[in-house]
Amino acid sequence: MRTIVWASLDTLIAIGGNYRARHVLLVLAGLLMLADLYLMLMVAPTDSVLGQVQRIFYFHVPIAVMSFLAFFVVFLASVVFLVRRSPVWDRLAHASAEVGVVFVTLALITGVIWARPIWNTWWTWEPRLTTTLILWLIYVAYLMIRSYAPSRPQAQIYAAVVGIVGFVDVPIVYYSVIWWRSIHPSPVVGPLAGDGALNSTMFAVLLFSFLTFLVFFTYLVAERMAIMDSEDRLRQVRLSLRRSQGQT
Amino acid sequence: MTAFFQPILVLLWKDILLEVRSKDLVISVGVFGLLVAVIFNFALNVSPQQITSLAPGILWVAYSFAGVLAMNRTFMREREQGGLEGLLLTPVSRDAIFLGKAMASFSFMLLVEVVLLPVFAVLLGFSILSWTLAVTIVLATLGFAVVGTLFSAIAVQTRSRELMLPVLFFPVILPVIIGAVQLTTVAVGGEISVGLNRWLPLLGIFDALFLVICPWVFSVVTEE
Numbered sequence: 001m002r003t004i005v006w007a008s009l010d011t012l013i014a015i016g017g018n019y020r021a022r023h024v025l026l027v028l029a030g031l032l033m034l035a036d037l038y039l040m041l042m043v044a045p046t047d048s049v050l051g052q053v054q055r056i057f058y059f060h061v062p063i064a065v066m067s068f069l070a071f072f073v074v075f076l077a078s079v080v081f082l083v084r085r086s087p088v089w090d091r092l093a094h095a096s097a098e099v100g101v102v103f104v105t106l107a108l109i110t111g112v113i114w115a116r117p118i119w120n121t122w123w124t125w126e127p128r129l130t131t132t133l134i135l136w137l138i139y140v141a142y143l144m145i146r147s148y149a150p151s152r153p154q155a156q157i158y159a160a161v162v163g164i165v166g167f168v169d170v171p172i173v174y175y176s177v178i179w180w181r182s183i184h185p186s187p188v189v190g191p192l193a194g195d196g197a198l199n200s201t202m203f204a205v206l207l208f209s210f211l212t213f214l215v216f217f218t219y220l221v222a223e224r225m226a227i228m229d230s231e232d233r234l235r236q237v238r239l240s241l242r243r244s245q246g247q248t
Numbered sequence: 249m250t251a252f253f254q255p256i257l258v259l260l261w262k263d264i265l266l267e268v269r270s271k272d273l274v275i276s277v278g279v280f281g282l283l284v285a286v287i288f289n290f291a292l293n294v295s296p297q298q299i300t301s302l303a304p305g306i307l308w309v310a311y312s313f314a315g316v317l318a319m320n321r322t323f324m325r326e327r328e329q330g331g332l333e334g335l336l337l338t339p340v341s342r343d344a345i346f347l348g349k350a351m352a353s354f355s356f357m358l359l360v361e362v363v364l365l366p367v368f369a370v371l372l373g374f375s376i377l378s379w380t381l382a383v384t385i386v387l388a389t390l391g392f393a394v395v396g397t398l399f400s401a402i403a404v405q406t407r408s409r410e411l412m413l414p415v416l417f418f419p420v421i422l423p424v425i426i427g428a429v430q431l432t433t434v435a436v437g438g439e440i441s442v443g444l445n446r447w448l449p450l451l452g453i454f455d456a457l458f459l460v461i462c463p464w465v466f467s468v469v470t471e472e
Binding site: 082134137138140141144145148149150154157158160161162164165166168169172173175176177179180 | 395398402405406407408412415416418419420422423426427430446447450453454457458461462465468469
């Protein structure tokens with residue numbers, strides 16, 4: 001299990017450093033996304049109870065799960081960065097946090113759109129929703145500390161700290177919200193209450209969606225890492241240029 | 249053992265001495281906490297029937313806002329005259345420096361809370377004689393102080409200091425606020441379905457967890 005986790009992180013970093021691998025991934029993600037759209041809109045059967053709106057589920061669930069995955073990557077990369085201090089792990093954490101924030105924002109928005117017709121309310125303080133909102137707040141703070149830190153080395157360290165502390169906090173937030181919620185019995189059905197009702201086609205489409213978003217996520221993180229790498233090198237070049245101009 | 253605890257006590261004593269001579273922190277934070285409670289009274293128009301449901305929330309919003317204000321100050325003071333650099337140059341472990349600062353924040357917050365509690369009790373009309381309430385305040389304040397000290401050490405270095413601390417602090421401290429409000433609801437005679445047997449351990453676990461993580465992380469943050 002541990003080796004699988006590290007191997008996949010290493011792969012992610014390797015893809016970030018390989019121009020051709022990123023292009024292959026981009027094309028693959030595009031094709032998968034088209035196929036996935038077709039599957040979720042045309043192939044998946046209409047839910048007998050929830051109706052057409054249930055189709056947002058094939059978008060909402062994978063993107064929410066991918067955002068949790070992204071924050072797990074942030075946590076691991078932050079720990080490794082603090083131990084080894086190699087910039088590539090910092091880039092991985094940063095890229096993953098950015099993509100994670102975008103994904104969690106989309107998950108919240110699609111969740112709200114889904115909740116309105118199904119639960120008859122835009123928002124409810126249900127544990128999963130509330131925890132997701134807190135996640136959003138923690139990782140927005142993570143990105144803020146990066147841009148507000150006085151220097152780059154400090155930005156990297158502070159961000160890693162927030163990445164670790166924030167992730168450790170998530171299970172505690174989750175349980176506290178569950179126990180807090182149990183005071184007022186929830187008037188709504190949980191978003192996955194119909195889990196057993198998923199038929200095999202729906203389940204297959206959902207699995208395909210997971211795959212699609214996993215590839216898409218990998219591509220985005222790899223591309224973002226590559227851009228950060230270019231930015232770093234550009235900065236180096238500019239610095240050395242300025243230095244050589246100063247000498248003449 | 250004494251070699252580890254002595255620097256912590258010296259640091260704590262330094263901050264206490266500083267506070268006794270200047271008196272700016274405890275008074276301003278206390279007045280601010282009181283103001284929060286007064287504003288809530290008008291915003292929510294609290295009636296005697298709602299006390300058990302509203303008072304715990306008002307109490308902990310006031311405490312946590314006041315706490316953030318106090319925490320912002322603890323490292324600002326060190327920054328003003330390059331005090332933090334001096335501290336870090338001393339041959340004392342970073343753990344001890346962290347725990348010393350955290351204990352100082354803990355003592356100040358606890359003092360402010362103990363002073364404000366009877367005032368709140370009079371204004372909102374609830375009884376403060378409860379062991380549950382006492383234990384809750386100590387455990388929650390410890391959590392506030394430990395997490396707050398770490399984040400204020402970070403926030404004080406950033407460009408928008410006063411803003412950065414609450415943005416970092418509140419999402420992480422949320423479980424403590426929820427737990428403290430629940431326990432206080434029990435203490436003032438309200439009812440909750442999931443009782444003491446869960447919230448007290450939650451606060452305890454939170455404190456223990458961050459007492460282990462934060463000193464380590466602090467030593468990473470302050471190395472330069």
